[in-house]
Amino acid sequence: MAEQRHQDWDPRAKDVQQNQIRAYDDMRQTCPVAWSDYQQWTLFRHADVMRVLEDHDTFSNAVSAHLSVPNGMDPPEHTPYRKTIEPYFAPEPMAHFEPQCRDVARRLVNDLQKNQPVDVVEALSRPFALKIQCAFMGWPDSLHQPLAEWVMKNHRATLARDRAAMTEVAEEFDGYIRDLLDSRRQAGEQAPDDVTTQLMQEQVNGKPMTDEELVSLLRNWTVGELATISASISILTNYLAHHPALFNDLKAAPGQLADAIDEILRMDAPLISNRRITTRDVEIGGRHIPAGEKITLLWASANRDEDTFGAPDNFCPHQNAPKNLLYGAGIHICPGAPLARMELRIFMEELLKQITGIEVVGSDAPERAMFPTGGFNYLPLQFLGSDPKTF
Template structure:
């Protein structure tokens, strides 16, 4: 392999899987751009690193979410950047509000949101699927959970896109710095007002639950509350947008599956699982090594930033049969798209629910979809998906 692979190169963003295959085969531990991160591309190595925070510290996330030019970013203080024991304490507090019951009681509201949004997809007309359906669906759900102003859905979208782009924004991208700093300030001001309001005027929403949560008499601090709200608004929104978008992309790539799923809606959950493997929303998570770490004949130095390539791991030939084939009938469970070990995503059940219900609504209204122009991919080192997705919906 000559020279470093640049994972943000346009041709790699459009289709990273041949590059991932080359890395798994020829250079399973290697430095890549941007930033000279050390990339782990094999399933076994990525999974092992997730389960070993003593060597692969979660503080690595902070290096990509709070660079020097940005400085303060509550997202970079959330539990996603913490190792034990701090992580366990915060996750226990948050989990009290983020229960399966709280998620399941959202299904009827998700269906209502999806039905309203599906009406905006005019049959046989070109529509941007991200703008019309994939983004406002999870934005509406997050707004409902937190009791946020539904009129601000477009603002949530901008916040999510801006904050998720931090990982791929370099010191040289000075034209982006001020905009992202303004976004952080705007988010923090608005969410601080929401928290202050719930302390005085409790509601039946998750912010109130988080304010009132106690574990052995201990509550979340204001800073911890803010970091968790940033985490949910950014990570919970952006990853679900991409999941819903990728689901419809796969229906375009494999149009026979639309008919199959329309005939048997019970298969939609299985379809979503294969989309998560085949086109995961999260392609990489950063860790920092706490010591010199030998792996596959290479020594990763202490203090190095390591990119765990989830997108590559989900296509690893040693783990999945015919990994580059979309096969919704494949057996086995693959939770890696939602992380692994202590950092398995709390929002995974909600993301799966939104994707399933969204597809149920879309397939009840349309017989299928077709592409109506090129995709524009987002600019994030960690999350991969379309910023715009022009398509035509075909009446059922």
Template structure:
């Protein structure tokens, strides 16, 4: 059994029960969340907003979408920002793009992207993994899945970095600007496919219907934005987290080289230990009590995946790597009606990339003297991760 340990963190609680953006938390997010969870399953972080740290409390919220609504944004978010019948109608459309048959057909293209990047990695010297592998893989695989031209890879990568900077800064104006920019990329791809034969998911969406009528352009843009923005950020973060874990745990690395069939379960477990996606929001629709705390109508709630997936009441030692856990307890892709529709695609992409990476190397190790730089809230994973491939 493998244990992955972190230092303890001290939380500044001068102005609220906790501050997710405090430097104490930023120094090591997971340790900070562990420290808060030890104090209780829920905490107030100011401005009518609560954060849920406990697994049982998170499950109750996720299983009650009527009380804890996903409609939290002023902008159209399909399907994740909808509830009830509207959510079900759009989700029926979205789920058709992530079937077993579709993903099996996509796997050769996914493998080609992964193999090209792995072959290009320098051997025997330090490599910054986020810029050399994780982010290019996320950009290139998004273009491959959507049927977008290779020429869009570089603009997507530049956009993703702008989005990360704006998100870290909490800069609403910058976030709005990058959203408009990204929507422009999507609309250009839709326009290029109007009146043309359907050859990819982007073109197919132009012919979809919901509630008996064709989807409007703004609905298609929202659907594609939901797929691709999550892909660009979360897949890149996931690649970094899994690569970093394997470099620091050679016994797990060797086990997966010997038996690649364990890769899906292993990546799920590694992402439970160190979640790439930190939190998601809900809005309270009816006064409700959570862990003894009365939440008023319209209160904002953050389900902190990076804590609930490490709750000792469910997982024992949260840093212990185990492949015999109940998969239903792992909330890395969510739970309930809003379970991530792209989870099968994400698992395929991570499996294929690490099959290629482990098959194309004899050893992955941390680079001497190159400390990893953790990402800052609300992002998970690493900002920089330097490894060596032999």
């Protein structure tokens, strides 16, 4: 146990938070299986992460002390919940939602101030994530602002590991969801036929889901969607601002966007990590990890592993796609990947239609997001195009 108490690194150190990606690149080379009080065991290498993902008997998802549907479950408990939610992301519902998704993206891009510096996070990233999640779930526009404020409170509490604040934030979100469930029950047959109402009618193991299960499921969907979609928009626009040739290629051939998006997000992760817990003693990378220890799977490092991808910053979408862990792997691969991919592709299609370029604003430095979030907190860019509001 003595080895566990030696701090190999500090994930919350200022130099790590200022540029998480580069810090993880360094750790992958110097200490690929590392202990810290904050994350316990952190895995930086692609092969080690894949080993965990493919062995769910040894590396359990039941990390949280609270109910987490279905993210924090293992088979056989996990399986029926997973089967229940997967149809919501099948081709038919995705095709049905696509026009609404495109309308949300188009309206945001229409309102974007062209030919002058804007903060991408405030103007595009967060609004798109909020609007698109509420649209998909069938939630009212009145939730946009409370959810925006909730996301920030949740992030601050998580980073600080303030258990009391995390509990308070969770209870606040649960209150929003319970109000939505109650309003649909009161409406009876007049309730809207949307994803939230449909989930209320689902059965798992022959029984309707309890409110506790529904709230947990909807919380997991929403937290994941709001954080990763927002981070992804900032990462994508920043990358294209620094790679104008790729911007021009994608504008000319938008059919290449889907593959390009996955590759850009491989290099610069919107979702930094996930957790597991060991069910038995195990050795990884020469380190002995006892049963009951928490493990952090660092997507932001594994997806840049030189042994798997070569030079991690080389843009090679077709070569790297088979090993890309953007949406995970194994039985817990993200069920919402089809939705996220569609939302990001449509947003970028609508953006590229209306602009002729993206420029870095030299006088103002961007601010990177801090763990556990990827992307940016502040990203000043200039979108070039014909905007009548500027004349």
